[in-house]
Every structure is written in C-alpha cells, then in structure tokens.
Amino acid sequence: MAEDKTEIKSSFPFRVIAITAVLTLLIAGSGAYLLGYLGFNQVQNINQSKEKGSEQGRKIAYWRAPMNPTEIYDKPGKSAMGMDLVPVYEDELAESRSSVSKNKTDRKIAYWRAPMNPTEIYDKPGKSAMGMDLIPVYEDELVGGVEIKVDPVIQQNMGIRTDVVEKALLSHTIRTYGHITYDETRTAEVSPKISGWIEGIHIDFTGEFVRKGEPLFELYSPELFAAQEEYLITFRNLDRMSGEANKNLLESARQRLRFFDIAESEILEIERSGKIRKNITIRSPFGGVVISKNAVEGSYIREGITVYRVADLSKVWVEVHIFEYELPWVSEGQAAVMTLPYLPGRKFYGKVSYVYPYLQRKTRDVVVRLEVQNPDLALKPDMYADIELKHTAGEGIIIPSEAVIRSGERNIVFVVRGEGKFAPRDVTLGLSLDDQKIQVLSGLAPGETIVTSGQFLLDSESNLKEAVNKMMEAKRAKLKEVEPEDKEVIEDIEKEEDFFKDLDEQEKEPEEDFFKDLEKKS
Secondary structure (H helix, E strand, O other), X not given: OHHHHHHHHHHHHHHHHHHHHHHHHHHHHHHHHHOOOOOHHHHHHHHHHHHHHHHXXXXXXXXXXXXXXXXXXXXXXXOOOOOEOEEEEHHHHOOOOOHHHOOHHHOOEEEEEOOOOOOOEEOOOOEOOOOOEOEEEEHHHHEOOOOEEOOHHHHHHHOOEEEEOEEEEEEEEEEEEEEEEOOHHHEEEEOOOOOEEEEEEOOOOOOOEEOOOOEEEEEEOHHHHHHHHHHHHHHHHHHHOOOHHHHHHHHHHHHHHHHOOOOHHHHHHHHHHOOOOOEEEEEOOOOEEEEEEOOOOOOEEOOOOOOEEEEOOOEEEEEEEEOHHHHHHOOOOOEEEEEEOOEEEEEEEXXXXXXXXXXXXXXXXXXXXXXXXXXXXXXXXXXXXXXEEEEEEEEEEEEEHHHOEEOOOOEEEEEEEEOOEEEEEEOEEEEEOOOOEEEEEEOOOOOOXXXXXXXXXXXXXXXXXXXXXXXXXXXXXXXXXXXXXXXXXXXXXXXXXXXXXXXXHHHHHHHHHHHHHHHHHO
C-alpha cells in the first residue's frame, strides 16, 4: 500500500503538468484563431476550386455575386448581400466575345456596297451604278454590341417577333390640313385715278357677281369734267379743219381720258352726243365676286382709294401646312387630293404650284400652295380641307419602324444570326415611309431577318454582357499585376493551417495517454 501511494504521488505532478500544457495550447490556439487567423474556409474554398478546376481543366476568369452579375471580384468570398461568390470560367465567356478576333477567312459578308456611295447596297457582288467593283461589308464591322444567345422557350416568353429586310418602293403619304384662299393672280381692285364724288352706285353689296365691263358707280369730278370739255372742243375743231395738228391734239385729249380709266364706250358717247357728261360711269375691269366694297353714295373719294375689290373664284388656292422633315417629299407639280368635311365622299384634285421658301414664325411649319379648279364654286375661301400628298422616291431598303432602337446618338437593330443568336447592329436611317416603315441607308442588306418585338430586352442583355466583359478584362489585367503577391499570401495561409493541424495532433496524444493511465490504475 505504501508503494502504491508513493507511485501515485510521483505521477501526480507529471499529470498536472500535462493537463496544464494541453489547456495552455488550446487557449493559445483559440486566441490565435479569434485574433485574425480566419482564413481556413477561404483556403479550403481556394483549394477546392483549384482542385475542381484542375480536374475539369477549366480556368476561373473572375468571381461574381449570384444575384448581381456586375458585382465582380478577383477572389472568392461573400457578396454585398452576404452570399457566397460563384466562379465564372473562361470557357463560359468565349461564346459572348466579339467575332472581330476571328480570321478574315471566317468572316461573314453582310452585303455589298458601291465604293463611292455607301447607301448603294447589293446582296450579291458585281458592278455599281458607276461601273466600279462592289466591295464587301462584313458582319463584324457592323456589330453594335455583344452578340447574345437566347433559348427558344425564353424567346417565346419574351414575345420576340421577326421580319425580313426587303427592297421596295419608297412611298410616303403626307396627311395634313389646309385652308382655301383667293387666287391672287385672279383678283383686281377698282381705284380711281382722280378725286370726286360718288353720285350713284350700281353694285351695292359685297358678294355680288359682276362681269367684266359692268358698271360699278357714277363719279363726278371737276378735273374729269374739264378733260371732257377739252376733248369735245378738239373733236369739233377737227370737223371744221382737218389738219395733222388737229388730229394730234384730238389723240392727246383722248389719251388723257383713257389715263383716267374712262371706258372707250364712254368716249364714243361723248363724240356721238356732242355734250359733256357731269357724271362718268366707272366699270369693272375684271369679272368675279365683289369681296370688298367701300363705295357709299354721296361720299367723296380721293385718288388711289380702293373702292371695290373683285376676285375670280373659278380657280382657288389652297395653302397647305407641312412640317420641316416632310419637305423632301414635296415638289412643284406634285398631285394632291383634297376632301372637305361638309362634302363627304367628294374629292378635289389639284397640284402643287409653289413651295414657300420660309417657315411660319408662330407655327414653325412650311406653307405649300395648291391650285384647284372650282367651276361650281363649291370651294369657298377660308374653308378648311384635308389634304393628301403622295410621293414615290424610287427603290430602297425598308424595315418596320418599330424594329429600330433609338438611343439619341445611335440607331440599333437586332439581326437574327441563327441557333438562337442575336447581334446588335448600327444602322443609318433615311426617310419615314407609309405603313410604319422606314428607309435604311446603310447597315442592313435585303433578305436579312431582324427583330421587331422584344428587342429592348435583347438590348439590355447585350449591354449587360458588354459591361461584364469590359469589367472582366479590367479585373483580369489587375489580377496579372498582383498575382505573385496573392500566391505568397495563399502559401502563408496554408502554412498556418499546417501549424494548427500539428497542434491538434499534439493535443490529442497527451489526452489519450492520460486517460489510458487512469484506466490501468483503476
């Protein structure tokens, strides 16, 4: 018994020292872990990704957030939302890269164009209108972004519709309004060249029809009375003495009456009657409708005052208003069709006689003048009318207007490449056409298939991929610069991991020996 107690006492200090050492090592390891050696999971992820990548032979390009493809990192870890980053491999990005890097032997020709005129486009090689050889335009030269691939099921869900680019007549119809006005070349004013008093009126209201030479009013003028007297004396002297001098005087007096707008019939009446008339009849120099009347019986009028204004309405003008961008579709001599709201079903036909060389300051439009026949006077001045101007400007490449994405600086159309692939392409637009069509000057060829619906979703995806590719290239360049430092950091972390593994093994061995000794002694 004494010997057993001695053995227990001698082994007791050793056990206390061993337990103390184990506890010290555990506390030190835990402290080191909490003070910053937190790279175990990252090192394991790196090793696992390296092993997985090496097994599959794939190279990681970068790491991205699962919920945000534009959130890119050069190392594994957590995203801004706290989720594990996912790797993006080089072979996954190969399909979205531009085809510009391909050899010229693999390039696909989009269309052929004339060397001196980029808008002269053909779908086959040959000669241009100037007799020069056509040059090819490749698809990679026209790509306006990153090509994307969409699954057929997703295409159906996106509502993607397509149409074929065609070459057809460039026809456009301008539908606008106009108002009827007087033909300025068929109006006349009655304005006496002498002053006097109106003694009688024959046409006494506005709107009355008059014929050429029909009496308008009677005018008394002392100056005109003296001119008649001079003419009558000269005429009587010629009867008594027929000489050359008297003939010249008579002709001079007659010419004076003509300059006062006295009709030839009135002069003959003076010669026949041999009497001077107090009042002279002023007749209409033009046939038409009286549109203005300032004559009142007994009133005094001065020379140069407009007494009557007469217009011929058998032909009228129509002033049509168009916008600036519609000017290329209008030219003199162009046919026009006019309809009136109060005459449904009846059409009036005319032609463009003049395009005014300036814009209206207030309305910012251009006035185009039409000439329309009006034999039955159905067209009244100041009426409003609906106008159609049709024009055809030869052949050209046309597409639906809805297929174009207008960003302000660029016009983009998505071209179907087959196998679910779509490529954006910059185009130059021309004139707007009928049936919601638009002319394409360059960028497309006849026979190509384009997207007419759902292209905005494709554009978003293409822009996203393009942005990701640019960010990936920048990250890749940055990774190449800091790659040696990253390797050293990873090696240091791996060494630290081996150190803690050794500590764990050392901790486990004394504990196992301690419990084995207790079992033996018990």
